[in-house]
Amino acid sequence: MHGSLETLYFLLxxxxxxxxxxxxxxxxLSLIFGIMGIINMAHGDIFMIGGVLTVVLVxxxxxxxxxxxxxxxxxxxxxxPVERWILRPYEGKPxxxxxxxxGISFIIEEITLxxxxxxxxxxxxxxxxxxxxxxxxxxxxxxxxxxxxMICILLLxxxxxxxxxxxxxxxxxxxxxMADAIGINTGQIRSLTFAAGASLAAFGGVLAAPIHQVSxxxxxxxxxFCFIVVIVGGLGNLMGTLVAAVFLSAVQEGxxxxxxxxxxxxxxxxxxxxxxxxxxxGMFSS
Amino acid sequence: MLLDIKDIHVYYDxxxxxxxxxxxxxxxxxxxxxxxNGAGKTTTLKTIMGxxxxxxxxxxxxxxxxxxxxxxxxxxxxxxxxxxxxLLFKKMTVYENLLTGSKGQNHGQTWDMVLELFPDLRExxxxxxxxxxxxxxxxxxIARALLINPDLLILDEPSIGLMPIMISSLAEVITKLxxxxxxxxxxxxxxxxxxRLAHRIxxxxxxxxxxxxxxxxxxxxxxxxxxxxxxQR
Amino acid sequence: xxxxxxxxxxxxxxxxxxxxxxxxxxxxxxxxxxxxxxxMITYCIYALAYDLLLGYANQPSLxxxxxxxxxxxxxxxxxxxxxxxxWGSLGVALVVGAAGGLLVGFVAVRLTEAYHVIFTAxxxxxxxxLANNYTPITGGSGGLSFQVAPFFSGWIKLTVYSIAxxxxxxxxxxxxxFLLLTRLVSSPLGKVWVAIRENEQRVVSLGYNVYWYKLAxxxxxxxxxxxxxxxxxxxxRYVSADCFDFQWSVLPFVWVLIGGIGTLIxxxxxxVLFTLFQFYVSDWWSHYLILFGVLILVILRWAPQxxxxxxxxxxxxxxxxxGGEHAS
Ligand SMILES: Nc1ncnc2c1ncn2[C@@H]1O[C@H](COP(=O)(O)OP(=O)(O)OP(=O)(O)O)[C@@H](O)[C@H]1O
Ligand SMILES: [Mg+2]
Numbered sequence: 001m002h003g004s005l006e007t008l009y010f011l012l013x014x015x016x017x018x019x020x021x022x023x024x025x026x027x028x029l030s031l032i033f034g035i036m037g038i039i040n041m042a043h044g045d046i047f048m049i050g051g052v053l054t055v056v057l058v059x060x061x062x063x064x065x066x067x068x069x070x071x072x073x074x075x076x077x078x079x080x081p082v083e084r085w086i087l088r089p090y091e092g093k094p095x096x097x098x099x100x101x102x103g104i105s106f107i108i109e110e111i112t113l114x115x116x117x118x119x120x121x122x123x124x125x126x127x128x129x130x131x132x133x134x135x136x137x138x139x140x141x142x143x144x145x146x147x148x149x150m151i152c153i154l155l156l157x158x159x160x161x162x163x164x165x166x167x168x169x170x171x172x173x174x175x176x177x178m179a180d181a182i183g184i185n186t187g188q189i190r191s192l193t194f195a196a197g198a199s200l201a202a203f204g205g206v207l208a209a210p211i212h213q214v215s216x217x218x219x220x221x222x223x224x225f226c227f228i229v230v231i232v233g234g235l236g237n238l239m240g241t242l243v244a245a246v247f248l249s250a251v252q253e254g255x256x257x258x259x260x261x262x263x264x265x266x267x268x269x270x271x272x273x274x275x276x277x278x279x280x281x282g283m284f285s286s
Numbered sequence: 287m288l289l290d291i292k293d294i295h296v297y298y299d300x301x302x303x304x305x306x307x308x309x310x311x312x313x314x315x316x317x318x319x320x321x322x323n324g325a326g327k328t329t330t331l332k333t334i335m336g337x338x339x340x341x342x343x344x345x346x347x348x349x350x351x352x353x354x355x356x357x358x359x360x361x362x363x364x365x366x367x368x369x370x371x372x373l374l375f376k377k378m379t380v381y382e383n384l385l386t387g388s389k390g391q392n393h394g395q396t397w398d399m400v401l402e403l404f405p406d407l408r409e410x411x412x413x414x415x416x417x418x419x420x421x422x423x424x425x426x427x428i429a430r431a432l433l434i435n436p437d438l439l440i441l442d443e444p445s446i447g448l449m450p451i452m453i454s455s456l457a458e459v460i461t462k463l464x465x466x467x468x469x470x471x472x473x474x475x476x477x478x479x480x481x482r483l484a485h486r487i488x489x490x491x492x493x494x495x496x497x498x499x500x501x502x503x504x505x506x507x508x509x510x511x512x513x514x515x516x517x518q519r
Numbered sequence: 520x521x522x523x524x525x526x527x528x529x530x531x532x533x534x535x536x537x538x539x540x541x542x543x544x545x546x547x548x549x550x551x552x553x554x555x556x557x558x559m560i561t562y563c564i565y566a567l568a569y570d571l572l573l574g575y576a577n578q579p580s581l582x583x584x585x586x587x588x589x590x591x592x593x594x595x596x597x598x599x600x601x602x603x604x605x606w607g608s609l610g611v612a613l614v615v616g617a618a619g620g621l622l623v624g625f626v627a628v629r630l631t632e633a634y635h636v637i638f639t640a641x642x643x644x645x646x647x648x649l650a651n652n653y654t655p656i657t658g659g660s661g662g663l664s665f666q667v668a669p670f671f672s673g674w675i676k677l678t679v680y681s682i683a684x685x686x687x688x689x690x691x692x693x694x695x696x697f698l699l700l701t702r703l704v705s706s707p708l709g710k711v712w713v714a715i716r717e718n719e720q721r722v723v724s725l726g727y728n729v730y731w732y733k734l735a736x737x738x739x740x741x742x743x744x745x746x747x748x749x750x751x752x753x754x755x756r757y758v759s760a761d762c763f764d765f766q767w768s769v770l771p772f773v774w775v776l777i778g779g780i781g782t783l784i785x786x787x788x789x790x791v792l793f794t795l796f797q798f799y800v801s802d803w804w805s806h807y808l809i810l811f812g813v814l815i816l817v818i819l820r821w822a823p824q825x826x827x828x829x830x831x832x833x834x835x836x837x838x839x840x841x842g843g844e845h846a847s
Contacts, residue, residue: 033633037633039633039636039637086816089820090819094579094632094633094636095579095581095632095636095772096819098581098636098637098640099769099772099773099776099815099819100815100816100819102769102812102815103811103812103813103814103815103816103819104812104816105812106808106809106811106812106815107808107809107812107813109808110806110808110809110812111809113806114806224641224644224645227637227640227641228641230637231634231637231638231641235633235634235637260652262648262649262651262652265645265648266645266648266649269641269642269645272638272641273626273638273642276626276630276634276638277625277626280629280630280631280634281631281634
């Protein structure tokens, strides 16, 4: 087939860019699990809220870029009371947190359905230029989105490495009890992390709005893929999550050259099962 | 009275572990707590730190009731804790471990004083804590606890797994810290080492204090044969 | 001890009364109420299967919709494509359910709680995608309808098109499953499951191969879940990919949670209460999922042990006081 190699390159590149956005969401998921032992089933819905708010607000202010800051901020702040007053007692109990966040997820989705309706929306790309890449005209916005994700991930990474709060967060991940006993207010760290994780997902939602259809159910596919990512990368393992997000997303896109999307999902799933058989705690566990 | 534990009762789920422990340490003292394996020494220390909550009883620190406080509040209130296991954040560097202990400043007076006390650590600041030797890890844990400017330092079997030479430098460090006014509560297995340091002695067994007295009121043999020996009970 | 025996006997008396009442209802009452009861009994089988898994063998699966859907399609497809009779296709459904349980359990059982929950949920979700995608076989969310030929059970010829016959069929399965599980949880196998739940390390150190015991529970639960799925679609005479919907994985947890984990009565109470709630509220408000979500949060916060948990607490307190024993 003529040009199929170009198509493959194109798909792999597309998968790489999408993988970076997925990584933002999955990193939030992984971080929240690492710190609090919460498996956040509502994480995809937070991503969805990011997308929906983008649709609503872009219509008002006509510009996407400021929303990249405004929406994550709104979402992060609204996440604080949810963690403090609803989830706190279940932290560290995976199944219970999962059920509780499923309850939250039902509430978020239905309320969005009531106010936003069931139809899918699309946000216009804020940029119109294309980039000639590997013989294909690639939309410029996607490249910007990829770059912005990368910057965001770098900021997160350096925040965790280089700031004092970052050190506290990592200490709390590693030995929560000990961290508390040497004077770290782990309750505060938890709240902060939950808000940060939610902001990351909402940020991903804003970024994805021009690429991905926005509807009240858009979180469901994404959360499924993100769970596969964090399982393969290792729950709470941020580096593993990042690598798995980009890798699996590229693999999935590549597979779509030959298989239908659903079939490539199944193949990814089998890959995940295989990895779990060999390494029950993720690809990068020792 | 810096630390005053009044009749605490602690359960892990349904098992009754501390059955009314009372214990006092005066300001400036070194108190030693002995006991067989499983007697409840670690549990007592964890209760002081707030990692375990007593079902009954109170803990007073410097005259204030701290029974309801969270662990980090107790730590910031001046109690430094060096636990028995999970001593350090092993995946983090020595520097980062120290940073977790210091509340605000990573320079200041305390920081310099601590690095002076443990010159070994200064060269290893960027090493992973997990890669240090047992003795160095113990020293790092002490250093980290010192960074919150504690008035009371609690050590849970710090000599475990250390070579004799390290044990004597550990004793030196403890004496030095006590010299600058830090009160110490030490749980130990190595009796001669601890007896040399102790001003006040407690022995516990099966969740109760079975002996208390000042230094010199009991010698090693008595301690062993009466309270800690395997031939007893 | 006398008091305990007394309560046990009380319990069997209550159960027999309930059973007689259910039979009487089947003989006298007309269709609309019977169809709710049919649904409830089917759900009870599902809930009991889940309780066996979570409450006894301590495995928090969140992918039970997979086995429910497998049972449903395992029942229907042989009827449609190969004109199997009732018993034949029920056999297929059970085998398919058990085989699915074996495959998934093979991986899931050794995982820690967090990985176990996510893994099972992911598998079930992908299965939903598949079922929605392969519409020629599954009918997708539009579904398939089918005819069930009359069949013999014992000497009686039954047809599920009579609601009473349908009811007694499902009731018979419900009672059989309940009795089976009552026996199972007090058998040596059940005791090992409970021991694993209480302290897995201890069971390992006693030399048991915990993996096989857990896998056995997983497969047994999958098979019973498939049975529930099969009965569900038989009573509806209709099947769709929605049988794999994620809600079917959440429901069993909610039932068991409402009633009380680790008892056999609890799930039944949970099913009855929740089905009534679902039936009336979803009738009244189309966004009832909001209330469902709120309900989940409320139960988790204020009644995490379920109704049986409260009952047990009160009861043990009474027994202890009555017997003059001391809590130690
Ligand atoms: N988390 C726990 N859950 C249940 N029981 C525990 C727990 N931690 C300790 N125990 C039990 O409590 C008792 C006291 O333990 P503790 O660790 O306080 O003893 P110890 O005196 O410090 O012993 P060692 O010399 O071995 O350190 C022991 O019987 C132990 O088995
Ligand atoms: Mg100890």
